Each structure stands twice: as structure tokens, then as C-alpha cells.
Amino acid sequence: MAVLRVGHRAGRDPRLTTHLALTARAFGAERMFLHPPDPELAERVRSVAERWGGGFEVVGADAWKPVVRDFPGPVVHLTMYGRPLRAVLPRLRLAGRLLVVVGGAKVPPDLYRVATYNVAIGTQPHSEVAALAVTLAELRGIPGRGRWPGARQRIVPSARGKRVVPARRTGGRP
């Protein structure tokens, strides 16, 4: 599963797009294509992935259309104007590979046309981070406690406070 963020504005959206990337990663995507590219953001996310494990990466895309056109699977564009997620979910679950597209402030009108599905969570304005999280949770389940390969550290779930331990000490695969 991959995510494509279209219309990122490096100066204005750094935190929002970082949240999108980290959500994509934590909820099971393998990569996020970022249009236009933002090497600084990609590097920040890479350093998170280095500490916490897994193979997630942010891949800069100078143009978004080739990413959509060349993707070998259905393309799901998340938009508040689309059809209900529930209506499309069974077909999405059958797809081997899936590209989930989230727009920024200005979504290119063409995106509605080239996407396989335009999908909405409810009919109210909310957040592309929320839409992505709920969609991936429906497709992959809510993330669990599984170990992430290559992690340097991991969290031990706690009723109170924060507990982070080196991943190796407790048998996390290096």
C-alpha cells in the first residue's frame, strides 16, 4: 500500500504533511509519494523510521500524474465530496496493491477524473490526516503492538507515563 500527497506546500504545510507521512507509516503503508518533493521533510521522516524501524520512505514526485498513471492497482482519492468509504471498501479489500491519494488545499480537478474511486469519510469537512487514518485502519486494522524490524527503540505500553526501551535488549530484531 502506498500514499500520494498532492499539492504539498513546503513553506506552509510542513507539520501537516509530516503527520500524514507518519500516519501512513504507522498504519501500514510502505511509502508516501510527495508532490512536489520536499527533501527536508523526507529526511525528517527517514530519521524517525531509522529509530523506530520498518522500511517506510518518502519519495519526491515532480509530477503527480505519472505516479497515478503508473501505479499497478486501484487509486483511491480521499475527498469530502466522494462516495461513502463503506460502499467501496469491499472492492478495496480485494486489491493487491492500493494507492491512496490525499490532496492539499488545492486539489487538481483532474484528480477526480483519473482516480479509480473518489471516496469520502462522511460529508463534513475534517482533515486529510483523519481521512487517511480511518481508511487505512479499515483496510489494515488498527495498528497493534507488533515489532518493527530494524527498530533501535520501542515503546512498552503503559497505564501511566512513558516507557521506551532499546529494541535489541528485549529481543527486537535488529
Next chain:
Amino acid sequence: MAVLRVGHRAGRDPRLTTHLALTARAFGAERMFLHPPDPELAERVRSVAERWGGGFEVVGADAWKPVVRDFPGPVVHLTMYGRPLRAVLPRLRLAGRLLVVVGGAKVPPDLYRVATYNVAIGTQPHSEVAALAVTLAELRGIPGRGRWPGARQRIVPSARGKRVVPARRTGGRP
């Protein structure tokens, strides 16, 4: 159901906190307490709610502790360090009223102590917007197509493009 955002930084987090507020609203919360207050943000969200219906409001809080202390129900603090959502969900579903707390960059250590539950979605860093969306979706279901009272406009779900119509013309309650 209410949400409390702790540690908002008006200069740095406007868009992220706006996304939190809109997610809270779209996923069924009645209000979001905002600490510290940000009247400009509250006004922006109010104008969204005016157009799209419902009674959601952002309520400024000079101190977060009284909001937690005085809340007449369980307080769920969303943190990547907490216990799995699944473990707590059955008890949350029984609660009549619920306060969901989301921290910002710096979470006051006391929050872990005074919360009824510290709850995590997985064990990986992601986004408070994602955590809030998934938690509310688990508690209330994914938002559907229901009409929002007082809306001036509403979306008609479409396979392609955007369709927004005046709410009255199609029988939306004024």
C-alpha cells in the same frame, strides 16, 4: 463527547489544531476545549459550523486541569505510550460522557496521572489527528451521510467531482 486539546501553540499549530477541531466535529464530538485559548481559531471553526450545521464549538481554557477535574465522566488521554485502545474500548463504550484529551508537542507529565486512561493506537509515532479520528470512529462509528441541523449547504456524494447544494432546497432542516 468532548475533546480537550492541551498545549496548543497559537503561532505554530494553527492548521494542526484546526484539523483536530474539524475532526472532532465531523466525528461526533459536541465541543473542543482549547488550552490555551485561541479566539481566532475558535472563530474560524465557528464559521465552518455555521455553514455546515450542528452545534459544535471551540471553548477556550486558560488552564487544562480544571477541565479534566470537573468533567463528569472518564477522561481518555491519547498518547503513543499508553495501553492499546482495544483493551479499553469496552469500558469507554459504556461511558455516558467521555472527554478525549490530545496533547501537543509538550504534554504536561501530570496529564498521564490525572487521566482515567492513557490510550495508544499502536506503538509508533504518528499524529494526534489520526489518533483522535480512529478513537472517535471506534466509539461512534465512521460518520455517515446524516443531515446536520442548521446547515446552509450540504454535500451530495459523487463518484466524480464536487457537488454542494443549499441544504434547504433538498429538505435539510434549517
